[in-house]
Amino acid sequence: MIAAFFERLNDTQGLNFSIFYDAFDRSRFLTGLWTTTYICVVSILASLAIGLIGVWVAGSGSRLGRLVVRIYVQFFRNTPPLVQLSFFYFAVGSMLPTVSDGFGGQSPLVSGTGWAIIAFSLFAGAFNVEIFRAGIEAVPETMVEAAESLGYTRFQLWRQIVLPLAFRICLPALNNNLVNLVKTTTLAYAIGVPELLYAASQIWSEMFNVREMMNVLLVVYVLLVAVLVWVMHRWEKAMRIPGYMP
Amino acid sequence: MKAGATDLPVLKPFRAAPIAPSGLAAPALLSAGLVAGTAIVFAASLAVAQASGPAARDGAVTILWRWAPLIFQGFLFNLLISFLSMALGTAVGVLFGIGQVSPSAALRKPAWAATQFFRNAPWLVLLFYAMFLLPFEIRLGPVTIAFPAWIKAIIGLALPVAANVSEIVRGGIRSIPSGQWESAEALAFTRRQTMWMIILPQAFKRMIPPWMNLYAILTMATTLISVVGIQDGLTVTRAALVAESRPELMLPMYLLLLLMFFAYCYPIARLTMALERRFNVKG
Numbered sequence: 001m002i003a004a005f006f007e008r009l010n011d012t013q014g015l016n017f018s019i020f021y022d023a024f025d026r027s028r029f030l031t032g033l034w035t036t037t038y039i040c041v042v043s044i045l046a047s048l049a050i051g052l053i054g055v056w057v058a059g060s061g062s063r064l065g066r067l068v069v070r071i072y073v074q075f076f077r078n079t080p081p082l083v084q085l086s087f088f089y090f091a092v093g094s095m096l097p098t099v100s101d102g103f104g105g106q107s108p109l110v111s112g113t114g115w116a117i118i119a120f121s122l123f124a125g126a127f128n129v130e131i132f133r134a135g136i137e138a139v140p141e142t143m144v145e146a147a148e149s150l151g152y153t154r155f156q157l158w159r160q161i162v163l164p165l166a167f168r169i170c171l172p173a174l175n176n177n178l179v180n181l182v183k184t185t186t187l188a189y190a191i192g193v194p195e196l197l198y199a200a201s202q203i204w205s206e207m208f209n210v211r212e213m214m215n216v217l218l219v220v221y222v223l224l225v226a227v228l229v230w231v232m233h234r235w236e237k238a239m240r241i242p243g244y245m246p
Numbered sequence: 247m248k249a250g251a252t253d254l255p256v257l258k259p260f261r262a263a264p265i266a267p268s269g270l271a272a273p274a275l276l277s278a279g280l281v282a283g284t285a286i287v288f289a290a291s292l293a294v295a296q297a298s299g300p301a302a303r304d305g306a307v308t309i310l311w312r313w314a315p316l317i318f319q320g321f322l323f324n325l326l327i328s329f330l331s332m333a334l335g336t337a338v339g340v341l342f343g344i345g346q347v348s349p350s351a352a353l354r355k356p357a358w359a360a361t362q363f364f365r366n367a368p369w370l371v372l373l374f375y376a377m378f379l380l381p382f383e384i385r386l387g388p389v390t391i392a393f394p395a396w397i398k399a400i401i402g403l404a405l406p407v408a409a410n411v412s413e414i415v416r417g418g419i420r421s422i423p424s425g426q427w428e429s430a431e432a433l434a435f436t437r438r439q440t441m442w443m444i445i446l447p448q449a450f451k452r453m454i455p456p457w458m459n460l461y462a463i464l465t466m467a468t469t470l471i472s473v474v475g476i477q478d479g480l481t482v483t484r485a486a487l488v489a490e491s492r493p494e495l496m497l498p499m500y501l502l503l504l505l506m507f508f509a510y511c512y513p514i515a516r517l518t519m520a521l522e523r524r525f526n527v528k529g
Contacts, residue, residue: 071283078511079504080466082473083480087504090487091496183368190473197371210378218367218375225366 016209017216025203032199033220039116039185039195040224044178046121051128055136056158058129069129076126082187085119089191116188116195124181131177135170136162168239175232179225186221196220288505291497298494306495310502313486317499320479321506324468327478331400331468332461335407342408343415344441357412364409369467376402377474399471407464414456418449455522462514466507479503 006020019029054072057065076084093115098106110118139162147161189197197217204213295306304312345357364372380398384391422445430440472480483503487496 067283074512074515075284075504075508078462078466078515079507080469080480082469083500083504083507086480086484087497087500090484091500094493094496179366183366186368186370187470187473189370197368197374201374214371214375214379217371221368221371222363222366229366 015212016207017212018203018207018209019213019216022207025207028199028203029196032194032196035113035194035199036185036196036224039113039120039188039193040182042117043120043124043181043185046117047124047128047181050121050125051132054125054129055132058133059136072122073126073129076123077130081119081123081184082190084123085116085187085191088119089115112188112191112193115191116185116193120181120184120188123184124177127177127180128174131170131173132166134173135166138169139165165241168241171232171236171239175229175236178232179228182225182228183221284505284508288498288501291501295492295494295498306492306498309490309492309495310498313482313490313499314502317479317482317486317503318506320477320482321503324471324478325465325510327396327400327403327468327471328461328465331403331407332464334400335404335464336411336457338404339408339411340415342412343419346412346416347419349437361409361412361416364405365413367406369403369406370470370473372405373399373402373470373474376405395474395476396471399474399476403464403467403470407460410460411457414453414460415449417456418453419445421452422448451525455518455525458514458518458521462511462518465511465514469507479506 003021006017010016010018010021018025020026054069058069060066089112093108093110096109098108101107143161143165144157147157152161185195186197188195189201192198200213200217204210207213292306292310342357342361345353346361348354348357376398377395380393380401382393384393426444426448427440430444435444469478469480472478472484480503483499487499
Protein backbone atom coordinates (compact mmCIF):
# COMPACT_ATOMS: atom_id res chain seq x y z
CA MET A 1 0.00 0.00 0.00
CA ILE A 2 2.63 2.47 1.13
CA ALA A 3 5.00 1.26 -1.55
CA ALA A 4 2.32 1.71 -4.21
CA PHE A 5 1.54 5.21 -2.96
CA PHE A 6 5.17 6.35 -3.13
CA GLU A 7 5.67 4.68 -6.48
CA ARG A 8 2.70 6.63 -7.83
CA LEU A 9 4.06 9.79 -6.23
CA ASN A 10 7.27 9.25 -8.14
CA ASP A 11 5.45 8.64 -11.43
CA THR A 12 3.00 11.50 -11.19
CA GLN A 13 4.76 14.19 -9.14
CA GLY A 14 8.40 13.29 -9.69
CA LEU A 15 9.00 13.05 -5.94
CA ASN A 16 11.27 10.06 -5.65
CA PHE A 17 11.14 8.66 -2.11
CA SER A 18 12.91 5.49 -3.20
CA ILE A 19 13.44 4.21 0.34
CA PHE A 20 9.70 3.62 0.70
CA TYR A 21 9.22 1.39 -2.34
CA ASP A 22 12.64 0.10 -3.35
CA ALA A 23 13.61 -2.85 -1.14
CA PHE A 24 17.35 -2.38 -1.70
CA ASP A 25 17.33 1.31 -0.82
CA ARG A 26 15.11 0.66 2.15
CA SER A 27 17.44 -1.98 3.53
CA ARG A 28 20.42 0.35 3.01
CA PHE A 29 18.62 3.16 4.80
CA LEU A 30 17.55 0.93 7.68
CA THR A 31 21.08 -0.46 8.01
CA GLY A 32 22.31 3.12 8.23
CA LEU A 33 19.69 3.91 10.86
CA TRP A 34 20.73 0.83 12.81
CA THR A 35 24.43 1.76 12.63
CA THR A 36 23.64 5.28 13.85
CA THR A 37 21.57 3.88 16.73
CA TYR A 38 24.31 1.40 17.57
CA ILE A 39 27.03 4.08 17.61
CA CYS A 40 24.76 6.34 19.69
CA VAL A 41 23.91 3.72 22.32
CA VAL A 42 27.45 2.38 22.74
CA SER A 43 28.96 5.89 22.79
CA ILE A 44 26.40 7.11 25.33
CA LEU A 45 27.16 4.21 27.68
CA ALA A 46 30.92 4.52 27.22
CA SER A 47 30.88 8.29 27.68
CA LEU A 48 28.90 7.91 30.90
CA ALA A 49 31.49 5.41 32.14
CA ILE A 50 34.32 7.75 31.15
CA GLY A 51 32.58 10.63 32.92
CA LEU A 52 32.21 8.61 36.11
CA ILE A 53 35.79 7.36 36.07
CA GLY A 54 37.09 10.85 35.30
CA VAL A 55 35.20 12.50 38.11
CA TRP A 56 36.25 9.73 40.50
CA VAL A 57 39.93 10.18 39.63
CA ALA A 58 39.62 13.98 39.75
CA GLY A 59 38.00 13.79 43.17
CA SER A 60 40.59 11.44 44.61
CA GLY A 61 43.63 12.80 46.42
CA SER A 62 46.13 12.10 43.64
CA ARG A 63 47.55 15.25 42.12
CA LEU A 64 48.75 13.51 38.98
CA GLY A 65 45.27 12.01 38.47
CA ARG A 66 43.70 15.44 38.68
CA LEU A 67 46.16 16.87 36.19
CA VAL A 68 45.60 14.05 33.71
CA VAL A 69 41.81 14.38 33.92
CA ARG A 70 42.03 18.13 33.51
CA ILE A 71 44.26 17.92 30.45
CA TYR A 72 41.95 15.31 28.96
CA VAL A 73 38.81 17.37 29.59
CA GLN A 74 40.19 20.65 28.30
CA PHE A 75 41.83 19.12 25.27
CA PHE A 76 38.75 17.28 24.09
CA ARG A 77 36.41 20.15 24.80
CA ASN A 78 38.43 22.77 22.97
CA THR A 79 39.32 20.96 19.76
CA PRO A 80 37.01 20.13 16.82
CA PRO A 81 35.44 16.66 17.06
CA LEU A 82 35.96 16.13 13.33
CA VAL A 83 39.71 16.67 13.66
CA GLN A 84 39.74 14.38 16.69
CA LEU A 85 37.98 11.72 14.65
CA SER A 86 40.44 12.14 11.74
CA PHE A 87 43.31 12.03 14.20
CA PHE A 88 42.12 8.75 15.65
CA TYR A 89 41.11 7.11 12.40
CA PHE A 90 43.99 8.18 10.16
CA ALA A 91 46.89 8.88 12.52
CA VAL A 92 46.41 6.47 15.42
CA GLY A 93 44.66 3.86 13.27
CA SER A 94 47.54 3.68 10.82
CA MET A 95 49.99 2.96 13.62
CA LEU A 96 48.11 -0.03 14.98
CA PRO A 97 48.91 -3.49 13.57
CA THR A 98 46.52 -5.11 11.13
CA VAL A 99 44.98 -8.52 11.69
CA SER A 100 44.25 -11.27 9.23
CA ASP A 101 40.56 -11.32 8.34
CA GLY A 102 40.50 -15.05 7.65
CA PHE A 103 40.16 -14.66 3.88
CA GLY A 104 43.82 -14.04 3.23
CA GLY A 105 43.46 -10.27 3.49
CA GLN A 106 44.48 -7.85 6.17
CA SER A 107 42.00 -5.69 8.00
CA PRO A 108 42.70 -2.96 10.54
CA LEU A 109 42.54 -3.83 14.20
CA VAL A 110 39.83 -1.25 14.90
CA SER A 111 37.21 -0.61 12.22
CA GLY A 112 35.90 2.81 11.22
CA THR A 113 32.82 2.25 13.35
CA GLY A 114 35.10 1.32 16.24
CA TRP A 115 37.11 4.53 15.89
CA ALA A 116 33.91 6.56 15.60
CA ILE A 117 32.67 5.06 18.88
CA ILE A 118 36.03 5.66 20.59
CA ALA A 119 36.28 9.27 19.37
CA PHE A 120 32.67 10.18 20.21
CA SER A 121 32.89 8.50 23.64
CA LEU A 122 36.02 10.44 24.52
CA PHE A 123 34.49 13.68 23.18
CA ALA A 124 31.21 13.34 25.06
CA GLY A 125 32.98 11.83 28.08
CA ALA A 126 35.02 15.03 28.52
CA PHE A 127 31.77 16.99 28.81
CA ASN A 128 30.31 14.37 31.15
CA VAL A 129 33.22 14.69 33.57
CA GLU A 130 32.45 18.38 33.89
CA ILE A 131 28.70 17.82 34.22
CA PHE A 132 29.12 15.15 36.91
CA ARG A 133 31.59 17.33 38.78
CA ALA A 134 29.10 20.20 38.89
CA GLY A 135 26.40 17.78 40.06
CA ILE A 136 28.60 16.37 42.82
CA GLU A 137 29.58 19.85 43.98
CA ALA A 138 25.89 20.66 44.38
CA VAL A 139 25.57 17.99 47.08
CA PRO A 140 26.05 19.78 50.42
CA GLU A 141 29.12 18.91 52.47
CA THR A 142 26.93 18.45 55.55
CA MET A 143 25.32 15.46 53.88
CA VAL A 144 28.72 13.94 53.12
CA GLU A 145 29.90 14.66 56.65
CA ALA A 146 26.79 13.11 58.13
CA ALA A 147 27.37 9.97 56.11
CA GLU A 148 31.02 9.88 57.08
CA SER A 149 30.11 10.15 60.73
CA LEU A 150 27.82 7.17 60.25
CA GLY A 151 30.84 5.17 59.15
CA TYR A 152 30.36 5.08 55.38
CA THR A 153 33.43 4.23 53.32
CA ARG A 154 34.23 6.47 50.34
CA PHE A 155 32.79 3.96 47.89
CA GLN A 156 29.58 3.47 49.88
CA LEU A 157 29.25 7.20 50.30
CA TRP A 158 29.46 7.68 46.55
CA ARG A 159 27.21 4.83 45.61
CA GLN A 160 24.46 5.42 48.12
CA ILE A 161 24.44 9.14 48.82
CA VAL A 162 26.43 11.41 46.53
CA LEU A 163 25.81 9.81 43.13
CA PRO A 164 22.03 9.29 43.44
CA LEU A 165 21.64 12.96 44.34
CA ALA A 166 24.23 14.29 41.91
CA PHE A 167 22.81 12.23 39.08
CA ARG A 168 19.34 13.69 39.53
CA ILE A 169 20.73 17.20 39.68
CA CYS A 170 22.78 16.93 36.53
CA LEU A 171 20.23 15.02 34.46
CA PRO A 172 19.08 18.10 32.44
CA ALA A 173 22.65 19.03 31.52
CA LEU A 174 23.37 15.40 30.75
CA ASN A 175 20.40 15.31 28.37
CA ASN A 176 21.79 18.24 26.43
CA ASN A 177 25.12 16.54 26.08
CA LEU A 178 23.59 13.24 24.97
CA VAL A 179 21.48 15.04 22.34
CA ASN A 180 24.69 16.64 21.15
CA LEU A 181 26.32 13.24 20.96
CA VAL A 182 23.53 11.94 18.72
CA LYS A 183 24.06 14.92 16.42
CA THR A 184 27.82 14.39 16.46
CA THR A 185 27.47 10.83 15.14
CA THR A 186 26.91 12.30 11.65
CA LEU A 187 30.63 13.11 11.60
CA ALA A 188 31.33 9.40 11.14
CA TYR A 189 30.34 10.06 7.53
CA ALA A 190 33.75 11.69 7.05
CA ILE A 191 35.60 8.43 7.70
CA GLY A 192 33.19 6.31 5.67
CA VAL A 193 31.24 4.62 8.44
CA PRO A 194 27.98 3.41 6.86
CA GLU A 195 25.71 5.37 9.19
CA LEU A 196 22.49 7.18 8.32
CA LEU A 197 24.00 10.19 6.55
CA TYR A 198 26.38 7.97 4.58
CA ALA A 199 23.58 5.61 3.54
CA ALA A 200 21.44 8.57 2.50
CA SER A 201 24.25 10.09 0.46
CA GLN A 202 24.79 6.77 -1.32
CA ILE A 203 21.11 6.60 -2.14
CA TRP A 204 20.88 10.16 -3.41
CA SER A 205 23.96 9.85 -5.55
CA GLU A 206 22.48 6.80 -7.27
CA MET A 207 18.82 7.77 -7.47
CA PHE A 208 19.37 11.52 -8.01
CA ASN A 209 16.81 12.35 -5.33
CA VAL A 210 18.91 14.71 -3.23
CA ARG A 211 16.02 16.96 -2.24
CA GLU A 212 13.73 14.15 -1.11
CA MET A 213 16.42 12.22 0.76
CA MET A 214 17.74 15.36 2.40
CA ASN A 215 14.31 16.15 3.82
CA VAL A 216 13.78 12.56 4.93
CA LEU A 217 17.18 12.64 6.58
CA LEU A 218 16.47 15.87 8.44
CA VAL A 219 13.11 14.59 9.66
CA VAL A 220 14.59 11.25 10.75
CA TYR A 221 17.33 12.96 12.76
CA VAL A 222 14.91 15.39 14.38
CA LEU A 223 12.66 12.41 15.26
CA LEU A 224 15.62 10.49 16.66
CA VAL A 225 16.54 13.43 18.88
CA ALA A 226 12.90 14.01 19.80
CA VAL A 227 12.56 10.41 20.97
CA LEU A 228 15.69 10.73 23.11
CA VAL A 229 14.54 14.05 24.57
CA TRP A 230 11.09 12.67 25.31
CA VAL A 231 12.43 9.57 27.07
CA MET A 232 14.92 11.60 29.09
CA HIS A 233 12.25 14.13 30.09
CA ARG A 234 10.01 11.35 31.34
CA TRP A 235 12.93 9.96 33.27
CA GLU A 236 13.80 13.39 34.64
CA LYS A 237 10.26 13.79 35.89
CA ALA A 238 10.20 10.35 37.47
CA MET A 239 13.53 10.92 39.20
CA ARG A 240 13.00 14.49 40.32
CA ILE A 241 13.91 15.29 43.90
CA PRO A 242 10.83 16.54 45.77
CA GLY A 243 11.26 20.16 46.75
CA TYR A 244 14.33 20.75 44.59
CA MET A 245 13.96 23.45 42.00
CA PRO A 246 17.14 24.29 40.14
CA MET B 247 8.85 28.33 41.11
CA LYS B 248 6.22 25.65 40.71
CA ALA B 249 3.48 25.11 43.24
CA GLY B 250 4.26 22.52 45.88
CA ALA B 251 8.00 23.14 45.77
CA THR B 252 9.59 24.53 48.89
CA ASP B 253 12.14 27.28 48.67
CA LEU B 254 14.22 25.74 51.43
CA PRO B 255 17.85 25.33 50.40
CA VAL B 256 17.64 21.57 49.95
CA LEU B 257 20.67 21.45 47.68
CA LYS B 258 23.16 23.98 46.44
CA PRO B 259 22.78 25.48 42.98
CA PHE B 260 23.95 23.42 40.02
CA ARG B 261 26.58 25.20 37.94
CA ALA B 262 27.86 23.47 34.85
CA ALA B 263 29.46 25.91 32.49
CA PRO B 264 28.89 24.61 28.95
CA ILE B 265 32.52 24.90 27.91
CA ALA B 266 34.61 26.28 30.66
CA PRO B 267 37.66 25.16 32.51
CA SER B 268 36.74 23.15 35.55
CA GLY B 269 37.60 24.12 39.05
CA LEU B 270 39.21 20.74 39.62
CA ALA B 271 42.16 22.39 41.38
CA ALA B 272 44.22 25.57 41.52
CA PRO B 273 43.75 27.05 38.01
CA ALA B 274 47.08 28.80 37.46
CA LEU B 275 49.21 25.80 38.36
CA LEU B 276 47.12 23.42 36.30
CA SER B 277 46.90 25.73 33.31
CA ALA B 278 50.67 25.63 33.17
CA GLY B 279 50.49 21.86 33.53
CA LEU B 280 47.91 21.69 30.75
CA VAL B 281 50.07 23.64 28.32
CA ALA B 282 53.14 21.63 29.34
CA GLY B 283 51.27 18.34 28.97
CA THR B 284 50.00 19.04 25.45
CA ALA B 285 53.41 20.39 24.44
CA ILE B 286 55.08 17.23 25.73
CA VAL B 287 52.68 14.96 23.80
CA PHE B 288 53.23 16.99 20.63
CA ALA B 289 57.02 17.08 21.04
CA ALA B 290 57.12 13.34 21.78
CA SER B 291 55.13 12.46 18.66
CA LEU B 292 57.38 14.73 16.62
CA ALA B 293 60.52 13.19 18.08
CA VAL B 294 59.26 9.68 17.33
CA ALA B 295 58.49 10.74 13.75
CA GLN B 296 61.92 12.35 13.42
CA ALA B 297 63.66 9.25 14.69
CA SER B 298 61.65 6.68 12.75
CA GLY B 299 61.71 8.46 9.38
CA PRO B 300 64.09 7.34 6.65
CA ALA B 301 67.51 8.94 7.10
CA ALA B 302 67.97 9.86 3.45
CA ARG B 303 64.96 12.19 3.33
CA ASP B 304 63.93 15.37 5.11
CA GLY B 305 63.36 15.10 8.84
CA ALA B 306 59.89 15.38 10.35
CA VAL B 307 60.60 18.81 11.83
CA THR B 308 61.68 20.22 8.46
CA ILE B 309 58.57 18.91 6.75
CA LEU B 310 56.30 20.17 9.49
CA TRP B 311 57.98 23.56 9.35
CA ARG B 312 57.45 23.64 5.58
CA TRP B 313 53.74 22.90 5.81
CA ALA B 314 52.88 24.82 8.98
CA PRO B 315 52.27 28.20 7.24
CA LEU B 316 49.90 26.61 4.75
CA ILE B 317 48.01 24.75 7.46
CA PHE B 318 47.82 27.97 9.43
CA GLN B 319 46.35 29.72 6.40
CA GLY B 320 43.71 27.05 6.18
CA PHE B 321 43.03 27.52 9.87
CA LEU B 322 42.63 31.27 9.31
CA PHE B 323 40.05 30.48 6.63
CA ASN B 324 38.19 28.45 9.25
CA LEU B 325 38.20 31.50 11.50
CA LEU B 326 36.94 33.73 8.68
CA ILE B 327 34.05 31.35 8.05
CA SER B 328 33.31 31.28 11.77
CA PHE B 329 33.18 35.11 11.99
CA LEU B 330 30.84 35.42 9.04
CA SER B 331 28.49 32.60 10.09
CA MET B 332 28.40 33.94 13.61
CA ALA B 333 27.46 37.41 12.35
CA LEU B 334 24.74 36.06 10.07
CA GLY B 335 23.50 33.56 12.64
CA THR B 336 23.35 36.16 15.38
CA ALA B 337 21.44 38.65 13.24
CA VAL B 338 18.81 36.06 12.29
CA GLY B 339 18.82 34.43 15.73
CA VAL B 340 18.10 37.66 17.60
CA LEU B 341 15.03 38.25 15.46
CA PHE B 342 13.81 34.70 16.08
CA GLY B 343 14.57 34.99 19.78
CA ILE B 344 12.51 38.15 20.09
CA GLY B 345 9.83 36.43 18.03
CA GLN B 346 9.79 33.61 20.58
CA VAL B 347 8.71 35.95 23.38
CA SER B 348 6.24 37.88 21.23
CA PRO B 349 2.71 38.23 22.64
CA SER B 350 1.16 37.19 19.32
CA ALA B 351 0.91 33.45 18.91
CA ALA B 352 1.15 33.77 15.13
CA LEU B 353 4.71 35.00 15.56
CA ARG B 354 5.68 33.02 18.65
CA LYS B 355 4.77 29.52 17.49
CA PRO B 356 6.58 29.51 14.13
CA ALA B 357 9.64 31.08 15.75
CA TRP B 358 9.57 28.40 18.44
CA ALA B 359 9.09 25.58 15.92
CA ALA B 360 11.90 26.80 13.64
CA THR B 361 14.23 27.21 16.61
CA GLN B 362 13.56 23.72 17.91
CA PHE B 363 13.86 22.17 14.48
CA PHE B 364 17.22 23.70 13.60
CA ARG B 365 18.55 23.24 17.11
CA ASN B 366 17.87 19.52 17.08
CA ALA B 367 19.11 18.75 13.57
CA PRO B 368 22.76 17.71 13.21
CA TRP B 369 25.08 20.48 11.99
CA LEU B 370 26.52 18.34 9.22
CA VAL B 371 23.07 17.50 7.83
CA LEU B 372 22.11 21.18 7.80
CA LEU B 373 25.38 21.97 6.04
CA PHE B 374 24.64 19.33 3.39
CA TYR B 375 21.17 20.77 3.10
CA ALA B 376 22.50 24.25 2.37
CA MET B 377 25.24 23.02 0.05
CA PHE B 378 23.01 20.88 -2.14
CA LEU B 379 19.70 22.66 -2.11
CA LEU B 380 20.69 26.31 -2.42
CA PRO B 381 21.02 27.41 -6.04
CA PHE B 382 24.48 28.38 -7.24
CA GLU B 383 23.10 31.72 -8.39
CA ILE B 384 19.94 33.75 -7.96
CA ARG B 385 18.50 35.89 -10.74
CA LEU B 386 16.68 38.98 -9.59
CA GLY B 387 15.61 40.46 -12.89
CA PRO B 388 18.81 41.73 -14.53
CA VAL B 389 21.00 41.20 -11.47
CA THR B 390 22.58 37.78 -10.94
CA ILE B 391 23.86 37.02 -7.48
CA ALA B 392 26.40 34.21 -7.50
CA PHE B 393 26.44 31.77 -4.59
CA PRO B 394 29.89 30.22 -4.40
CA ALA B 395 30.36 27.17 -2.17
CA TRP B 396 31.87 29.05 0.74
CA ILE B 397 28.88 31.42 0.97
CA LYS B 398 26.58 28.43 0.98
CA ALA B 399 28.72 26.90 3.75
CA ILE B 400 28.36 30.10 5.78
CA ILE B 401 24.60 29.94 5.39
CA GLY B 402 24.59 26.25 6.27
CA LEU B 403 26.55 26.86 9.46
CA ALA B 404 24.49 29.95 10.29
CA LEU B 405 21.26 27.91 10.43
CA PRO B 406 22.04 26.00 13.66
CA VAL B 407 23.82 29.08 15.05
CA ALA B 408 20.68 31.17 14.52
CA ALA B 409 18.58 28.56 16.32
CA ASN B 410 20.97 28.47 19.26
CA VAL B 411 21.20 32.28 19.42
CA SER B 412 17.41 32.37 19.38
CA GLU B 413 17.36 30.15 22.49
CA ILE B 414 20.03 32.27 24.18
CA VAL B 415 18.06 35.46 23.51
CA ARG B 416 14.85 33.89 24.74
CA GLY B 417 16.57 32.64 27.88
CA GLY B 418 18.16 36.04 28.48
CA ILE B 419 14.86 37.90 28.09
CA ARG B 420 13.06 35.39 30.29
CA SER B 421 15.68 35.81 33.02
CA ILE B 422 14.69 39.47 33.53
CA PRO B 423 12.17 39.69 36.39
CA SER B 424 8.61 40.43 35.28
CA GLY B 425 8.57 43.47 37.56
CA GLN B 426 10.68 45.25 34.96
CA TRP B 427 8.00 44.71 32.34
CA GLU B 428 5.26 45.82 34.67
CA SER B 429 7.00 49.00 35.81
CA ALA B 430 7.80 49.89 32.20
CA GLU B 431 4.13 49.43 31.37
CA ALA B 432 3.19 51.62 34.33
CA LEU B 433 5.49 54.31 32.93
CA ALA B 434 3.62 54.13 29.60
CA PHE B 435 6.43 52.59 27.59
CA THR B 436 5.24 50.78 24.50
CA ARG B 437 6.19 47.15 24.11
CA ARG B 438 8.87 47.95 21.56
CA GLN B 439 10.34 50.67 23.79
CA THR B 440 10.31 48.34 26.78
CA MET B 441 12.09 45.66 24.80
CA TRP B 442 14.80 47.86 23.27
CA MET B 443 15.36 50.33 26.10
CA ILE B 444 14.76 48.29 29.24
CA ILE B 445 14.79 44.53 28.77
CA LEU B 446 17.44 43.91 26.10
CA PRO B 447 20.16 46.12 27.64
CA GLN B 448 19.82 44.17 30.87
CA ALA B 449 19.48 40.79 29.23
CA PHE B 450 22.44 41.53 26.95
CA LYS B 451 25.18 40.88 29.46
CA ARG B 452 23.62 37.62 30.52
CA MET B 453 23.59 36.49 26.90
CA ILE B 454 27.29 37.22 26.36
CA PRO B 455 28.80 34.10 28.05
CA PRO B 456 26.54 31.54 26.32
CA TRP B 457 26.99 33.44 23.07
CA MET B 458 30.77 33.18 23.33
CA ASN B 459 30.43 29.55 24.19
CA LEU B 460 28.38 29.04 21.05
CA TYR B 461 31.08 30.83 19.09
CA ALA B 462 33.69 28.38 20.37
CA ILE B 463 31.43 25.48 19.32
CA LEU B 464 30.93 27.07 15.89
CA THR B 465 34.67 27.55 15.40
CA MET B 466 35.18 23.86 16.05
CA ALA B 467 32.29 23.02 13.73
CA THR B 468 33.80 24.97 10.84
CA THR B 469 36.00 21.95 10.08
CA LEU B 470 32.81 20.32 8.79
CA ILE B 471 33.16 22.35 5.60
CA SER B 472 36.06 20.10 4.62
CA VAL B 473 33.53 17.25 4.36
CA VAL B 474 31.56 19.13 1.70
CA GLY B 475 34.70 19.90 -0.27
CA ILE B 476 35.85 23.36 0.74
CA GLN B 477 39.56 23.94 1.35
CA ASP B 478 40.03 24.54 5.06
CA GLY B 479 42.66 23.68 7.65
CA LEU B 480 41.70 20.01 7.77
CA THR B 481 41.74 19.69 3.96
CA VAL B 482 45.19 21.27 3.79
CA THR B 483 46.47 18.96 6.52
CA ARG B 484 45.21 15.94 4.63
CA ALA B 485 46.63 17.20 1.37
CA ALA B 486 50.00 17.76 3.03
CA LEU B 487 49.98 14.20 4.35
CA VAL B 488 49.10 12.82 0.94
CA ALA B 489 51.84 14.91 -0.71
CA GLU B 490 54.52 13.73 1.70
CA SER B 491 53.17 10.17 2.03
CA ARG B 492 55.01 9.64 5.29
CA PRO B 493 52.79 7.69 7.70
CA GLU B 494 54.89 8.56 10.75
CA LEU B 495 54.05 12.24 10.14
CA MET B 496 50.30 11.75 10.60
CA LEU B 497 50.36 11.97 14.38
CA PRO B 498 52.28 15.26 14.71
CA MET B 499 50.51 16.82 11.71
CA TYR B 500 47.01 16.25 13.06
CA LEU B 501 48.19 17.26 16.54
CA LEU B 502 49.46 20.53 15.08
CA LEU B 503 46.01 21.33 13.72
CA LEU B 504 44.38 20.25 17.00
CA LEU B 505 46.76 22.55 18.88
CA MET B 506 45.86 25.50 16.64
CA PHE B 507 42.18 25.07 17.47
CA PHE B 508 43.00 24.49 21.11
CA ALA B 509 45.12 27.66 21.30
CA TYR B 510 42.18 29.61 19.88
CA CYS B 511 39.25 28.04 21.75
CA TYR B 512 40.79 27.58 25.19
CA PRO B 513 41.28 31.32 25.88
CA ILE B 514 37.69 31.90 24.76
CA ALA B 515 36.57 29.27 27.25
CA ARG B 516 38.55 30.91 30.06
CA LEU B 517 37.16 34.33 29.18
CA THR B 518 33.62 32.92 29.06
CA MET B 519 34.03 31.52 32.54
CA ALA B 520 35.52 34.75 33.88
CA LEU B 521 32.62 36.78 32.45
CA GLU B 522 30.09 34.29 33.75
CA ARG B 523 31.51 34.62 37.23
CA ARG B 524 31.53 38.39 37.03
CA PHE B 525 27.95 38.68 35.82
CA ASN B 526 26.81 36.15 38.39
CA VAL B 527 27.96 38.33 41.26
CA LYS B 528 26.22 41.42 39.96
CA GLY B 529 23.19 39.27 39.20
